[in-house]
Amino acid sequence: MKEQWEKAQNMVKTKKYFFVAVDVESYERDHSCILEVGWSMFDSKSEKFMDRHFCATEYKHLKNGQFVPDRKDRFNFGETVWESLTNIRGEIIKDLTGENEKGNVVFVGHDVQMDVKYLESMKVNVEEVINPAAYFDTAEMNAARVGKPNQRIGLGKLLDELDIENYCLHNAGNDAHYTLCLFLELCKLPLQSPEESSSD
Numbered sequence: 001m002k003e004q005w006e007k008a009q010n011m012v013k014t015k016k017y018f019f020v021a022v023d024v025e026s027y028e029r030d031h032s033c034i035l036e037v038g039w040s041m042f043d044s045k046s047e048k049f050m051d052r053h054f055c056a057t058e059y060k061h062l063k064n065g066q067f068v069p070d071r072k073d074r075f076n077f078g079e080t081v082w083e084s085l086t087n088i089r090g091e092i093i094k095d096l097t098g099e100n101e102k103g104n105v106v107f108v109g110h111d112v113q114m115d116v117k118y119l120e121s122m123k124v125n126v127e128e129v130i131n132p133a134a135y136f137d138t139a140e141m142n143a144a145r146v147g148k149p150n151q152r153i154g155l156g157k158l159l160d161e162l163d164i165e166n167y168c169l170h171n172a173g174n175d176a177h178y179t180l181c182l183f184l185e186l187c188k189l190p191l192q193s194p195e196e197s198s199s200d
Contacts (some may be wrong), residue, residue: 005144005191007137011106014082015044019183020096020130021108023175024118033059034122036072038173039089039095040180049180051077052095053173054088060072064170074168077177089122096130107132108183110155110175138179141186158182162189167181 011017021041027033038053053075060082064070073080083091096105106125109115112135116126126132142158143151159166159178162185166178 002138002144003189008141009187010184011134011147012044017044017104017106017133018042019044019106019108020132021176021179021183022115023109023172023179024115025064025068025072025170025172025175026118027059028061028064030087032121033062034085034118035059035062035064036172037092037122038075038171038176039092040077040173040176041095042180042184048134049077049177050095051173051177052091053078053080053109053171054083054091055080055082056088057082058085063167069170071168071171071174074171075173076167077173080173084160085122089124092119092122092124093129103131103133105130105132107135108180109135109137110179110182111152112137112144133161136183138182138186141183145186145189145191147192154185155179155182 020039022039024034025036027035033161034056036053036055041050055072107130119126139152143149155175155178156169159182164181164185168174169178
């Protein structure tokens with residue numbers, strides 16, 4: 001984990017990589033129904049974000065709210081677009097294939113394997129479409145930071161713990177953006193010593 005941490009820090013510092021986070025919100029009663037897809041891209045060279053948020057027209061009649069908040073209309077970083085899942089897939093591929101030819105795309109997630117599985121369910125093969133130079137999981141990075149490899153903290157709680165301003169989580173676009181903010185903040189923080197970890 002320490003090696004991954006140092007690799008992440010170095011990739012940010014070189015200012016030549018393009019960091020991508022994707023988030024999916026599914027229906028609380030049937031996780032095979034994808035309601036929202038959001039992605040955030042951070043160009044470390046220009047230090048600029050680009051954020052997108054889509055809602056699936058196929059499931060416009062489905063609404064979360066009993067177990068998970070419904071925040072599909074609360075995207076903070078641009079306009080929400082309603083499209084079919086087929087067209088959303090096309091937009092993901094269009095946005096993310098432009099950079100992969102340079103070999104400088106880094107895929108970031110909070111529980112990154114789940115993000116990859118959701119994309120695969122949409123027939124987006126991450127290895128083919130994005131061809132990441134590296135994968136980083138912010139939940140694992142934080143566990144390494146505090147010296148507790150088995151610890152996993154949810155996105156919202158971790159953002160609050162690190163005083164990262166956030167608003168309206170459980171919107172796919174917002175979650176993707178804040179995951180990248182969390183990643184960039186974690187890369188600035190030092191690893192805790194074993195003594196510091198044991199005293200928590």
